[in-house]
Amino acid sequence: MAYPDHLEALNKAFSGIGVDENSLISIVANSNHEHKKSFRKGCSKLFIEDQNGFERMDQSIIKNLKLEFKRFRDAVVLSLLHPWERDARLIEKAMKKGQKHYDVIVEIACTRSSNELLGARKAYHSLFHHSVEEHLATHVKGCERKLLVALVSAYRYEGPKVNEDVVKSEAEILSNAIKNADKRKPIEDEDTIMILATRSKPHLKAVYEHYNKICDKSLTEDLEAEGILKDTVECLCTPETYFTRILDAGLSVDGDEESKRAVTRVIVTQREALVKEGYAPNKIQGILTGHYKDFILGSLAREEMNKPL
Amino acid sequence: MATLKVPAHVPAPSEDAEQLRKAFEGWGTNEKLIIDILAHRNAAQRNSIRKAYGEAYGEDLLTSLDKELSSDFERAVLLFTLDPAERDAFLANEATKRLTSSNWVLMEIACTRSSYELFNVRKAYHARYKKSLEEDVAHHTTGEYRKLLVPLVSAFRYEGEEVNMTLAKSEAKILRDKISDKHYSDEEVIRIVTTRSKAQLNATLNHYNSAFGNAINKDLKADPKDEFLKLLRAVIKCLTVPEKYFEKVLRQAINKLGTDERALTRVVTTRAEVDMVRIKEAYQRRNSVPLEKAVAGDTSGDHERMLLALIGAGDV
Numbered sequence: 001m002a003y004p005d006h007l008e009a010l011n012k013a014f015s016g017i018g019v020d021e022n023s024l025i026s027i028v029a030n031s032n033h034e035h036k037k038s039f040r041k042g043c044s045k046l047f048i049e050d051q052n053g054f055e056r057m058d059q060s061i062i063k064n065l066k067l068e069f070k071r072f073r074d075a076v077v078l079s080l081l082h083p084w085e086r087d088a089r090l091i092e093k094a095m096k097k098g099q100k101h102y103d104v105i106v107e108i109a110c111t112r113s114s115n116e117l118l119g120a121r122k123a124y125h126s127l128f129h130h131s132v133e134e135h136l137a138t139h140v141k142g143c144e145r146k147l148l149v150a151l152v153s154a155y156r157y158e159g160p161k162v163n164e165d166v167v168k169s170e171a172e173i174l175s176n177a178i179k180n181a182d183k184r185k186p187i188e189d190e191d192t193i194m195i196l197a198t199r200s201k202p203h204l205k206a207v208y209e210h211y212n213k214i215c216d217k218s219l220t221e222d223l224e225a226e227g228i229l230k231d232t233v234e235c236l237c238t239p240e241t242y243f244t245r246i247l248d249a250g251l252s253v254d255g256d257e258e259s260k261r262a263v264t265r266v267i268v269t270q271r272e273a274l275v276k277e278g279y280a281p282n283k284i285q286g287i288l289t290g291h292y293k294d295f296i297l298g299s300l301a302r303e304e305m306n307k308p309l
Numbered sequence: 310m311a312t313l314k315v316p317a318h319v320p321a322p323s324e325d326a327e328q329l330r331k332a333f334e335g336w337g338t339n340e341k342l343i344i345d346i347l348a349h350r351n352a353a354q355r356n357s358i359r360k361a362y363g364e365a366y367g368e369d370l371l372t373s374l375d376k377e378l379s380s381d382f383e384r385a386v387l388l389f390t391l392d393p394a395e396r397d398a399f400l401a402n403e404a405t406k407r408l409t410s411s412n413w414v415l416m417e418i419a420c421t422r423s424s425y426e427l428f429n430v431r432k433a434y435h436a437r438y439k440k441s442l443e444e445d446v447a448h449h450t451t452g453e454y455r456k457l458l459v460p461l462v463s464a465f466r467y468e469g470e471e472v473n474m475t476l477a478k479s480e481a482k483i484l485r486d487k488i489s490d491k492h493y494s495d496e497e498v499i500r501i502v503t504t505r506s507k508a509q510l511n512a513t514l515n516h517y518n519s520a521f522g523n524a525i526n527k528d529l530k531a532d533p534k535d536e537f538l539k540l541l542r543a544v545i546k547c548l549t550v551p552e553k554y555f556e557k558v559l560r561q562a563i564n565k566l567g568t569d570e571r572a573l574t575r576v577v578t579t580r581a582e583v584d585m586v587r588i589k590e591a592y593q594r595r596n597s598v599p600l601e602k603a604v605a606g607d608t609s610g611d612h613e614r615m616l617l618a619l620i621g622a623g624d625v
Contacts, residue, residue, distance in 0.1 A: 118428065121465045131467045133460075134504040146496075149504075153463035155431045157441045194459070198444035 018292025110235035150197035312621035420547035453494035
């Protein structure tokens with residue numbers, strides 16, 4: 001039994017996103033008392049020498065480990081849920097968790113189709129016995145409230161027709177709102193909210209383009225400091241950029257837990273789009289591990305494998 | 310309950326379509342036949358007739374009606390023939406184009422339809438106008454009216470009967486405080502009125518009455534000239550006692566010098582298949598005169614006959 005090799009392997013099994021279940025089985029399951037002692041002594045990441053003469057596991061590590069073990073389970077459950085239930089539950093959770101998670105609500109409200117969002121609202125009725133806008137209006141107390149309620153209430157027209165004059169005037173309105181940010185936060189500006197929450201996506205993409213022309217910078221750049229208002233514009237006008245950004249941030253071992261969770265959410269909910277644009281999961285190979293990695297890679301490959309069953 | 314009377318044996322849609330076509334042929338139009346058919350078919354039947362007519366004659370029934378009929382009678386027939394969701398979409402779109410009463414029609418549609426009906430209106434709006442209802446309302450209203458109307462037309466209220474009494478009490482208090490401070494278009498007032506379920510709102514307003522001695526609409530009469538307050542009172546009425554709201558619209562339409570034909574036609578065509586029975590009862594209670602009599606006294610000709618048929622006067 002080459003202890004150092006096994007020690008290295010054990011460390012590796014715990015150092016990705018997800019855990020390497022198979023390695024853990026082969027290393028830990030049938031290791032004896034001596035092996036385990038050498039693991040504990042050699043694994044300073046997980047164990048600390050306690051003054052009472054034993055190797056104590058670091059509590060914060062246990063917490064993180066639990067999250068890593070859970071990742072595969074969460075991915076499976078999220079994949080199995082009906083998209084409407086899934087989105088309703090994601091919104092409810094994000095709302096309860098608070099301000100830092102409002103971007104998830106924006107993501108769902110803005111990247112789903114009009115009928116998918118309607119479906120999520122129906123599911124919300126069934127699951128939580130309230131309307132989603134009712135809950136959001138009650139639980140969100142800060143400046144984000146008006147925007148979030150308006151975004152989840154939208155039932156956007158989905159045709160391509162766009163009125164150039166309106167596009168131009170609305171790009172101006174947004175530009176003015178941003179210029180006056182010191183007097184009034186753009187996220188609380190009624191006109192800004194109305195435009196972003198009621199116009200069709202093709203219209204908003206045209207507004208985005210026109211803004212770029214008149215302001216030299218892109219709308220998302222100018223909204224960098226405006227929190228979920230920036231996410232709103234990104235999700236509505238350049239969703240591919242938004243999702244790529246989320247995935248890049250999450251596919252890093254140093255990323256925080258929310259960023260890592262976002263990877264599961266985005267891959268499961270955007271699977272078809274990602275596969276279509278040939279999202280290359282190169283990063284995934286190196287960073288994800290275990291069943292979680294296999295599940296994610298499988299999700300991204302499935303379309304190709306699923307041609308006529 | 311509906312006042313629409315449909316005969317026990319209804320001809321096949323193709324037969325009805327053929328009869329309607331005959332009604333249009335030759336000089337003049339057989340209005341009585343049009344009323345006999347269209348005012349005595351439910352929404353599903355009217356849709357089938359429209360389909361059969363289109364297939365048989367290559368023209369939308371509504372187009373033919375538009376060619377053959379005129380003024381108030383035409384409007385009544387056209388409106389009633391439309392599928393309810395299309396009809397509301399048409400009325401809403403029309404309301405975003407005119408001044409004054411436009412806010413009322415939007416409010417009426419948003420507050421007296423069920424959550425699913427309102428969503429069907431939004432779908433029909435997409436199909437017909439290639440825009441969303443909320444974007445048109447947002448574009449054509451301003452200030453406190455926009456703050457109220459956009460959330461109202463975008464609402465998808467929970468429709469369960471569950472009520473949280475603690476919440477009812479706290480929200481009644483919030484409403485009371487805002488009203489006392491005359492902050493009628495305050496965020497909290499808008500939030501409660503535009504997002505709570507009808508059952509919850511009812512409980513809140515009942516508690517308001519018990520706790521503060523006045524029904525909320527009495528307190529909202531502080532400034533009789535304030536148009537926004539009028540609208541807000543109407544919102545509350547529509548959400549809690551729609552038949553009373555419609556009774557008042559009818560009463561004011563009929564009593565007005567010259568009669569407000571549009572309001573009369575709108576209420577009759579949109580409620581004939583919904584709750585016109587209760588509206589008639591409310592009308593009789595309030596005015597000591599049956600609605601049929603009032604309508605007959607104030608309208609004439611084919612328009613009168615159409616309206617009377619829809620409110621259940623006379624035989625099937």
